[in-house]
Amino acid sequence: MEQPISDALLPQEVSKHSIVKEAIFAFDDEQKQAISIAESLGMAFLPIMQRHFPDGESLVRVPDGAKKAYLYRSLHAPNEKLVELMLAVSALRAHGAEEVILIAPYLPYMRQDGAFNRGEAISQTVIGNLIGDLFDHIIAVDPHLHRTPCLSHVFGEGRSTSLTGAVAIADHYR
Numbered sequence: 001m002e003q004p005i006s007d008a009l010l011p012q013e014v015s016k017h018s019i020v021k022e023a024i025f026a027f028d029d030e031q032k033q034a035i036s037i038a039e040s041l042g043m044a045f046l047p048i049m050q051r052h053f054p055d056g057e058s059l060v061r062v063p064d065g066a067k068k069a070y071l072y073r074s075l076h077a078p079n080e081k082l083v084e085l086m087l088a089v090s091a092l093r094a095h096g097a098e099e100v101i102l103i104a105p106y107l108p109y110m111r112q113d114g115a116f117n118r119g120e121a122i123s124q125t126v127i128g129n130l131i132g133d134l135f136d137h138i139i140a141v142d143p144h145l146h147r148t149p150c151l152s153h154v155f156g157e158g159r160s161t162s163l164t165g166a167v168a169i170a171d172h173y174r
Contacts, residue, residue: 002042003010004141005092008170011076012144018064018124019064019065019067019095019096020065020066020067021066021067021068022043022044022066022068022069022070023038023043023044023046023065023066023068023069023070024037024038024041024043024044024045024046024070024071024103025045025046025048025062025065025066025069025070025071025072025088025092026045026046026048026071026072026073027043027047027050027073027084027088028047028048028049028050030073030074031047031071032047033072033105034072034103035043037070037072037103037156039124043070044065044066045073046062046063046065046066047063048060048061048062048070048088049061049062050084057085058084058087060084060087060091061091062088062091062095062135063090063094063095064095064096065095065096065097066097067096067097067098067099068098068099068101069077069092069097069099069101070086070101070102070103071085071089071092071100071101071102071103071135072103073085073088073102073103073104074104074105074106075104075106075107075108076106076108078108078109078113078127082127083117084163085134086130086134088121089135091168099136099137100134100135100136101135101136101137101138101139102131102134102135102137102138102139103139104138104139104140105140105141106140106141107115107131107140107143107144108127109124109126109127109128110123110127110128110144110145110146110148110154111123111124111144111145111146112124112146113125113145113146113147113148114147124148124154130152131155132154132155132159136159137159137160137161138151138155138159138160138161139160139161140160140161140162140163140164141162141163141164141165142162142163142164142166143162150162164174
């Protein structure tokens, strides 16, 4: 049986049937980080609900939320997270999001920018196209690009932002 989205999880100014200008969405396992970003930016945070069926399939549900949706999702363990990401983006767009932006502290499959042996897929191209088709903009932290000079070569000019964690780490230890 499906579990309803609890109003207790939603900010007081956002009910499950209203749409705000912009909000940050995240799955259960990354809500702490997403809430911190939302609070820093003065944005609403809205949880993405999920459950898994015995066969491994996922049910993903988003509350009605925002015209501009930021989806916070680190994509380590990408083989398990990419399907849920696709389902979440589809649900966000179906529930009013006109723009969906990925905030990815880890962006997978960016190292393999060429086929090194016969028969290999170029994972950067395949996953880059998948993610690029899903999102209007991609924000990544220190993407692991091997020979590709910048994210715009993966997602197109003006469609991505690459941030570095080095300054924040250095500031923490000063």
